[in-house]
Amino acid sequence: xxxxxxxxxxxxxxxxxxxxxxxxxxxxxxxxxxxxxxxxxxxxxxxxxxxxxxxxxxxxxxxxxxxxxxxxxxxxxxxxxxxxxxxxxxxxxxxxxxxxxxxxxxxxxxxxxxxxxxxxxxxxxxxxxxxxxxxxxxxxxxxxxxxxxxxxxxxxxxxxxxxxxxxxxxxxxxxxxxxxxxxxxxxxxxxxxxxxxxxxxxxxxxxxxxxxxxxxxxxxxxxxxxxxxxxxxxxxxxxxxxxxxxxxxxxxxxxxxxxxxxxxxxxxxxxxxxxxxxxxxxxxxxxxxxxxxxxxxxxxxxxxxxxxxxxxxxxxxxxxxxxxxxxxxxxxxxxxxxxxxxxxxxxxxxxxxxxxxxxxxxxxxxxxxxxxxxxxxxxxxxxxxxxxxxxxxxxxxxxxxxxxxxxxxxxxxxxxxxxxxxxxxxxxxxxxxxxxxxxxxxxxxxxxxxxxxxxxxxxxxxxxxxxxxxxxxxxxxxxxxxxxxxxxxxxxxxxxxxxxxxxxx
Amino acid sequence: xxxxxxxxxxxxxxxxxxxxxxxxxxxxxxxxxxxxxxxxxxxxxxxxxxxxxxxxxxxxxxxxxxxxxxxxxxxxxxxxxxxxxxxxxxxxxxxxxxxxxxxxxxxxxxxxxxxxxxxxxxxxxxxxxxxxxxxxxxxxxxxxxxxxxxxxxxxxxxxxxxxxxxxxxxxxxxxxxxxxxxxxxxxxxxxxxxxxxxxxxxxxxxxxxxxxxxxxxxxxxxxxxxxxxxxxxxxxxxxxxxxxxxxxxxxxxxxxxxxxxxxxxxxxxxxxxxxxxxxxxxxxxxxxxxxxxxxxxxxxxxxxxxxxxxxxxxxxxxxxxxxxxxxxxxxxxxxxxxxxxxxxxxxxxxxx
Numbered sequence: 001x002x003x004x005x006x007x008x009x010x011x012x013x014x015x016x017x018x019x020x021x022x023x024x025x026x027x028x029x030x031x032x033x034x035x036x037x038x039x040x041x042x043x044x045x046x047x048x049x050x051x052x053x054x055x056x057x058x059x060x061x062x063x064x065x066x067x068x069x070x071x072x073x074x075x076x077x078x079x080x081x082x083x084x085x086x087x088x089x090x091x092x093x094x095x096x097x098x099x100x101x102x103x104x105x106x107x108x109x110x111x112x113x114x115x116x117x118x119x120x121x122x123x124x125x126x127x128x129x130x131x132x133x134x135x136x137x138x139x140x141x142x143x144x145x146x147x148x149x150x151x152x153x154x155x156x157x158x159x160x161x162x163x164x165x166x167x168x169x170x171x172x173x174x175x176x177x178x179x180x181x182x183x184x185x186x187x188x189x190x191x192x193x194x195x196x197x198x199x200x201x202x203x204x205x206x207x208x209x210x211x212x213x214x215x216x217x218x219x220x221x222x223x224x225x226x227x228x229x230x231x232x233x234x235x236x237x238x239x240x241x242x243x244x245x246x247x248x249x250x251x252x253x254x255x256x257x258x259x260x261x262x263x264x265x266x267x268x269x270x271x272x273x274x275x276x277x278x279x280x281x282x283x284x285x286x287x288x289x290x291x292x293x294x295x296x297x298x299x300x301x302x303x304x305x306x307x308x309x310x311x312x313x314x315x316x317x318x319x320x321x322x323x324x325x326x327x328x329x330x331x332x333x334x335x336x337x338x339x340x341x342x343x344x345x346x347x348x349x350x351x352x353x354x355x356x357x358x359x360x361x362x363x364x365x366x367x368x369x370x371x372x373x374x375x376x377x378x379x380x381x382x383x384x385x386x387x388x389x390x391x392x393x394x395x396x397x398x399x400x401x402x403x404x405x406x407x408x409x410x411x412x413x414x415x416x417x418x419x420x421x422x423x424x425x426x427x428x429x430x431x432x433x434x435x436x437x438x439x440x441x442x443x444x445x446x447x448x449x450x451x452x453x454x455x456x457x458x459x460x461x462x463x464x465x466x467x468x469x470x471x472x473x474x475x476x477x478x479x480x481x482x483x484x485x486x487x488x489x490x491x492x493x494x495x496x497x498x499x500x501x502x503x504x505x
Numbered sequence: 506x507x508x509x510x511x512x513x514x515x516x517x518x519x520x521x522x523x524x525x526x527x528x529x530x531x532x533x534x535x536x537x538x539x540x541x542x543x544x545x546x547x548x549x550x551x552x553x554x555x556x557x558x559x560x561x562x563x564x565x566x567x568x569x570x571x572x573x574x575x576x577x578x579x580x581x582x583x584x585x586x587x588x589x590x591x592x593x594x595x596x597x598x599x600x601x602x603x604x605x606x607x608x609x610x611x612x613x614x615x616x617x618x619x620x621x622x623x624x625x626x627x628x629x630x631x632x633x634x635x636x637x638x639x640x641x642x643x644x645x646x647x648x649x650x651x652x653x654x655x656x657x658x659x660x661x662x663x664x665x666x667x668x669x670x671x672x673x674x675x676x677x678x679x680x681x682x683x684x685x686x687x688x689x690x691x692x693x694x695x696x697x698x699x700x701x702x703x704x705x706x707x708x709x710x711x712x713x714x715x716x717x718x719x720x721x722x723x724x725x726x727x728x729x730x731x732x733x734x735x736x737x738x739x740x741x742x743x744x745x746x747x748x749x750x751x752x753x754x755x756x757x758x759x760x761x762x763x764x765x766x767x768x769x770x771x772x773x774x775x776x777x778x779x780x781x782x783x784x785x786x787x788x789x790x791x792x793x794x795x796x797x798x799x800x801x802x803x804x805x806x807x808x809x810x811x812x813x814x815x816x817x818x819x820x821x822x823x824x825x826x827x828x829x830x831x832x833x834x835x836x837x838x839x840x841x842x843x844x845x846x847x848x849x850x851x852x853x854x855x856x857x
Contacts, residue, residue, distance in 0.1 A: 003695045005704045005728050006688040011805045013681045013795065017689040019696050020777075045783060048682060052689055052772045052780040088768045092781045125777035127696060159699070 018446035019161075020053030021129035022120050024113070026104075026144055027136040028058030028069070032167065034076040036198075037135065040439040042077035045093045046086060049443055053125040055096040059113060061103050069099035082436055096124055104136070104143045107150075114151040128160030131194075131445050137246075138169060141180065145187045154187045163192045165445055168259050169250065170195055173470065174463035181456040194445045195459065199260045199365075200452040201437030201444075204400045208267050208367070209276075211394070211402065218392070219272075221371070223346045228389060229498075231353045231368040232264050233505050235360040237312060239483075240334070244325030252336040253304065253473075256356040258466045260365075262289060263454060264396070265352055268367050269342050278450040282458065289461035293341040298472045300497060303479060303490045305335035307359040310483035317359055317483035333478040334358045337491040338469060339498075351498065355491065359483035364505040365396040379415060386418035391503070401425040506590070509583045514612040517597060520585045521616065525595065535594070535618045537797065540640055541568045542609075544629040548598070550789065551628040556592040557790025562797040565618045566596040569640065571606035574833060579605035581612060607832065610639035622646065622800050626793065630654055634667050637831040646800045648793070650675040657716035665816035670802035670824040676716035677806045678792040679745055682784045683721055683770075686762050687750060689782075690772050694760060697776060704729035707752035710738030715746025723813030724805065725752070732812075744786050 007014075023041065025033055044050050058069050074094065078085055100116055102109020120126050132148065134141060148154040156162045166184060171177025184193050199205060212218055221227070234256055240247040247255070266285040273280035295301030308319040320326060320334050335357030342352060371390040384407070391405040402424045410416040444452055454462075479488035486492075486502065495501050507520055539559070543551040548570055555566045580602040587595050597616060601609055617623055625644035630653055635641035651674050654660035664674055695702045707725065711718040713735040725733045742748035742764070749763040761773040762784075770784040807819040 003701045004688065004691045005702065006684070006691050006725075008728070008805055011684075012799055013678075013805075014685050014688050017685070017692065020693055048685055048783050050782075052686070052693055052782050053777060054780075086768065086783075086785070089783045089785075092769055092783065095781070123778055125693075125780065127693075 015047070015049050016443075016447055017049060018051045018443070018448075019129050020051045020125055020127040021131060021161075021446055022055040022057055022117060022124075022126045023131050023133065023442075023446070024057040024059065024117070025133045025135055026059045026140075027134070028099075029060045029062055029072070030135050033058075033133075033135045034072075035080055036436075036438040037133065037442070038073050038076040039080035039082070040436060040442050042081045042090060042093065043083045043436065043439050044443055046081070046083040046089050050093075051446070053127065055098065055120045055124045055126055056093070057113070057116060057120070058097070058099045059102065059109075060099075061101070063101055064099050066097065066099050070094045070097050073097060082439075096120075104140050104147065107147070110147040110151050110153075114153055117153065128157075129162070130160075131163040131165060133165045135167060138171070138180065141166075142183060145183055149187045156189060156192055161192065161448065162188065163194060163445060163448070164188045165194045165196055167196050169254060170259070170459045171463065172250070172254060174460060174467050177456075177459055177463050181459065185456070190456065191450070193456070194441075194450065194453045195455070196438075196441055197259050197263055197454055198437045198441065199396070200263060200454070201439075201441040202396060202400075204394060204396045205264070205267065206452070207400075208394055209281075213272050213276075222369075224348055224350045226371055227350050227369050228372045229351045229353060229370045229500055230265075230268060231370065231503055232261055232268070232355075232366075233368070233503075234260055234264075234356045234365040235363060235486075235505065236356075236358050237360060237363045239307070239317065239359050240320070240323055240326075242324075244323055247334075248326060248330060248332050251304075251332045252334055252356050252358065253466055253469060257336050257338070257354060258462050259454075259459075261354045261356055262292075262462045262465060263458075264365075264367055265292075265340070265342075265354065266458070268369075269344075269347055269352070271344075271346070276451075278453075281451055282455050285454070286458050286461060288342060288344070289458055289465070291343045291347075292461075292465050293343050294465065294468055295339050295341075298469070300490075301339040301494055302469050302472060303335075303337045303488060303494055304333035304473055305337075305357065305481045305488035305491065306330075306332070306478040307334050307357075307483045308480045310359070310485065312359060312361070312484035319483065320359075331475075331477050333473070335360075335478070335481060335487050335491070336469075337487060337494065339494065340465070351500075353495065353500075353502070355487065355502070357481075357487050360486055361484055362505070363398065366505050367394040367396065368392070368503050368505075370500070370503070379417065383415050384417045386416070388419050393503075399425060506584065506586045509585065511580050512583055513581065514615060517581075517583045517585060517599070517612065518615050520583075521587075521595060521597065524585055524587045535565055535621055536563050537622045537624055537800070538565045538567060538616075538618045539797070540613060540623060540625040540644065541566065542625065542627045542629055542638070542640060543568060543570055545570055545572060545600075547628050551626075552591060552598070554628070554789035554793050555596075555626075556590075557788065558793035558797055559592040559594050559596075561794040563594060564624075564797070565594060565616070565621075566591055567613055567616055568596070568598040569609050569613065570598070570600045571609065572600055573602050574604070574606050576603035579603035581605055608639075610643060613640060614643065617643070624648065624797060624800065626796075628653070628789075630660075631664075633663055634829065634831075635669075635672070636667075636826040636829045639828050642826050642828045645671060646796075647672050648675060648796050649673075651716035652676045652679070654716075657714055658719065661716050661719055661810065662814045662816065665810045665814040665819065668807065668810060668816075668819045669822050669826055670807070670820065671800075673796060673803050673806055674716070674720075674810075675789075675792050675796070677720050677803075677809065678795050679717040679787070680721045680724065680747075680809075681795065682787070683745070683747055683750065683762070684724060686770055686772065686782050686784060687725075687752070687760075690760050690762060690774055691752075691754075693777065694754065694758065694774055698756075703755040704731075705753045705755060706731045707733055707750065709733060709735045709747060710749040710751070711735055711742040711745075711747040713737060715742070718742070718746035719813040720806075720809050721747055721750070723811070724809035725750070726812040727805075727808040 270284040337355035393403040481488040626648040631649040651660040
């Protein structure tokens with residue numbers, strides 16, 4: 001049955017636009033909301049991707065009127081928007097912005113919020129649909145969710161949908177994430193819960209699936225017969241900023257390894273999904289996450305580190321223990337590297353080296369497939385001394401693109417082979433026009449498309465990988481490394497013991 | 506940037522290669538070649554648009570300006586730019602004088618990116634029959650702009666009669682925001698009803714002489730199976746040629762989208778308060794960028810063009826064009842063999 005005669009599957013120019021709805025943001029005055037969410041909402045409006053009947057509702061403790069809030073939102077959106085600023089677009093958006101003031105444990109405030117949603121129904125025609133964005137510390141989740149349950153805001157019915165967006169961290173270990181999942185799922189139905197991992201909204205990550213499953217070139221060698229090892233790196237040059245309180249309790253493994261790196265691993269290692277749909281992709285990712293094996297020799301294959309004072313990019317950098325708000329004897333790791341296995345026919349025997357750290361020389365995220373060396377080289381030994389392993393590198397950020405590294409003859413009268421790289425660069429120039437990760441993910445939430453969101457089983461499977469590591473590390477002291485170098489020596493030794501070395505990204 | 510005066514095609518190819526070597530890897534990976542055919546008076550505009558579009562789609566830009574076809578001596582001037590005025594990629598701006606202008610493809614062919622699709626865009630009045638321009642024959646996708654013509658309606662008819670799958674028109678691209686707004690309005694209606702919507706009729710208020718207004722009406726007609734017309738509205742429309750669209754739905758309902766003259770439109774629908782959406786007049790570069798997103802035949806355009814002009818059977822036409830030699834300097838259109846002994850005579854053209 002044709003529901004809308006103007007919709008035509010062949011007509012790819014018309015954007016997917018969500019149903020009329022409201023976006024409710026808890027913690028609208030927070031950092032994330034100001035730097036990412038509000039600009040993303042503006043960009044969506046500017047691109048004409050918001051529904052015709054749309055409202056934005058902010059909820060926070062601050063004592064503000066709609067006007068004050070609109071002003072803050074305008075500033076925030078203007079500062080960080082990626083699309084050109086058009087005052088008229090904002091004015092239209094500002095007409096549908098509301099603010100509700102209150103504490104999360106304040107029954108009256110939530111009654112007011114529920115009433116405001118009702119009002120928006122008549123004033124903006126949002127059709128009862130709403131997405132709740134929990135941009136708040138996880139500790140507040142129970143209170144907020146209970147309030148939503150009490151006021152009946154969380155119920156999806158046949159006439160309307162209600163969705164909730166949860167930011168990482170999704171718990172701090174398997175038990176707490178289960179608890180959190182149960183809590184969220186008891187208030188919202190599982191299909192209405194969207195867990196944001198903003199890495200999955202990045203263009204390159206989506207391109208990884210196109211690269212693998214749209215081409216014939218890569219898939220035949222995408223397995224243990226040809227791949228020697230896989231290195232997944234997410235390096236940051238910044239320290240912990242002002243987030244000492246959060247970071248002290250979390251550490252690099254929980255902050256990055258558990259979500260971003262394991263999701264990248266899953267996308268790299270997964271089998272081809274039966275179709276490109278949320279359910280099928282999640283099924284394949286879950287299979288990989290469940291097949292992950294931990295190293296037997298954790299002492300040498302699970303390394304964590306902590307940065308000490310050093311020099312980075314020409315500036316003196318504090319050590320982690322000297323950062324404000326950090327315990328002078330802290331054992332929280334700022335670097336984690338681990339060797340994992342994926343126990344499937346495709347990947348058995350191929351080590352997956354994952355590493356993440358702060359205060360490393362540069363900000364870079366990449367997935368590198370290191371291939372086996374040719375079984376036989378018909379050249380003289382001296383000819384191929386400089387030849388390394390072939391590599392296929394997916395650069396997630398910055399300089400989004402793909403690099404292929406292979407051997408080539410050095411021009412000249414003697415036969416000499418050395419590594420060269422071939423670059424495909426979706427440079428800044430080209431990604432400027434592509435939506436920012438949050439923009440894409442926010443749109444998907446409003447559309448109800450869960451392809452790029454991990455589901456709770458994935459989160460739990462990830463914690464099942466992290467928990468034993470944390471247990472092993474508990475009470476030990478992280479290896480020190482100087483700010484501005486590529487991690488502790490122990491991490492280099494971990495690869496050296498396997499006869500490999502880290503790629504310098 | 507290098508400018509080559511009175512040069513040859515092979516010198517341009519060499520210069521491009523030389524600049525690529527010395528300029529470093531400004532850009533790697535090219536998705537397509539964009540050939541821009543522009544009048545001298547519109548070159549700056551065309552360059553700006555091509556640069557903006559190239560920022561979304563890595564491409565090689567070849568701008569062809571044909572001048573003074575009656576000049577006695579053929580001549581080629583070329584500007585080779587990498588990572589310069591025309592964006593991060595490779596670009597060549599060529600001015601062709603004399604008989605060379607009729608053989609622009611001889612310069613363009615060796616400059617096309619290897620095995621990548623070719624898109625030709627006329628930012629000039631397009632030839633009546635595209636196949637008389639060899640730059641159309643080598644293209645996988647051809648972009649014209651009926652809004653450039655004095656008489657939009659005749660221009661649209663010409664495009665319909667000449668249509669081949671793979672043709673498209675910027676007058677059609679200009680309707681996208683309107684079409685998106687109308688579609689999402691009907692989405693909202695069907696969402697509220699929880700049931701299908703039927704479109705019974707309606708009207709486009711605007712300038713009946715505007716190509717975009719005609720195509721919008723044509724599209725609506727093709728989608729509802731009923732005839733919609735462009736009627737002169739109470740207000741003069743903006744540059745898009747459309748001021749408002751009113752649609753009659755089943756269950757005796759009506760929806761309307763009206764431009765608010767401030768880069769937006771007001772949506773009116775039953776049982777819901779009015780809403781406004783962004784509906785800006787987009788710069789040429791945005792339009793071109795949208796065209797370059799997909800290079801396969803645009804069936805909805807063919808159907809809209811059929812309805813707008815009454816010319817039928819567009820989607821059944823062959824997608825490949827055969828070059829037809831046409832000499833504008835001759836009244837009968839055929840090249841004189843004495844003058845131009847090397848001219849090919851295509852089988853489609855009668856041999857004198």
